[in-house]
Amino acid sequence: MSFRLFDTLTGRLGPIRRRAGRPLGMYVCGPTVYAPAHVGHARTYLYFDVVRRTFQAEGIPVRHVMNITDFEEKIDRRAAALGLTWRALARREEAGFFRDLDALGLLRPNTAPRASDFIPRMVRVAARLERTGRVHRSGDAWYYRPPERPREANFPVSTELARHAVLEPGHPFPESEATAGEFMVWQEQEPPLPSWNGPWGRGMPGWHLECYAMAGEYLGIPVDLHGGGLDLIYPHHHAENEIALALNGTAFSRHFLHTAFVLQNGAKMSKSTGNLVSIRDALAEGSAGGLRWYLLRPRFTERLSWSFSELAEATAEQRRVQAAVRRWLEGGAGGPIGASAAESLRREVRADLLDNLGTDRTIPRLREFGARLEWASHPGIARGDRPAAVRALREVEDRLGIPLR
């Protein structure tokens, strides 16, 4: 059975291809560390966690890389406000970020490189881009201008968006500093702002170069699977693709996965608008298993309107199923439900997830399984059936990261 996922680049559902004989290379865009992570981050990283667990459960090893963007203007601003150096703030928030991910039961990436440790490689990418002759200076920064491409070559939808951002008169959002599709390669600046020596003197490399350099170092371009939140498509992943097309002749990744937003009060939750629910806030109200249950209930392509009361409901549901399973597994003379029920559940959950990460089918399935057990839990499972049931349930737990026993 193959693992099919919706690919944002092609707009189609298809199997994940990878280089035979190698671990699957999964590169997930990590956070800019300047403030605590919110439940929108949690949702994105959670889906990638389930993707990773799915591959692993299928016997496919995964090499999971996540970058940590530890220098950036927003870090500078907040650090200045707090009287910290950019580095001190970034380290503090990075530690908090991983604490939050751990608390949610997310598997740690195999590698989580920091941007500031990748300067020489990013400088090399900048130099290679310059050799294409498509880099020009504007103000105190250098920009890469991609060549014209067929619209379908690189996120057709967002290319369209980019075009409208500058070509449409009276468009209702501010013009970017650059022309459509262009992106910054190098920014001149001096300490105390983050700065290093580069091809054009003292300064800081552009964000999009970071992922290209790291993915190239740890996985090779193109990677097998790449993604993040939907908001990263343009300009970030668009720009990564332009770099990869220019320097490698391929897209950045063979497959792109993007997760839909968490909305709060009808708007996208984001640090810049401040309408945030942090992962810590959420875990104070619901358990880790409950938060996973709640976040996984809609499929990754559906947006989620945040609701604390639904989180509470999800937490209660998860606990209830867990309690029913525990009572069932305590065993007895052998009730009407045997190990085959757990085995069916295991099979169905596997099929759900392999089919475009159908967590929206899986969660109700768990609920129904729990309800069936409640309905006929006494006298519990026959002793001889127990090991098989536990084995099946453990696989479901491993695939979802949700405790059931």
Next chain:
RNA sequence: GCCGAGGUGGCAGAAUGGUUAAUGCGACGGACUGCAGAUCCGUUUCCUGGGGGUUCGAUUCCCUCCCUCGGCUCCA
């Protein structure tokens, strides 16, 4: 302006041509309890946005209209 998602019972949310349209929440009744909560049992007539079309048959496919919502500097 451009792109996208969606309209199913009080709410959430399944069912991608086929019996009485799942399930959960809520509500109501009951059991238990000194009361409440938790838990368990039962009940919940009434729901597929409007209009066409395809079909023996449509929530499901096609057309059209209406409505709602999201995104488009940075951002998971």
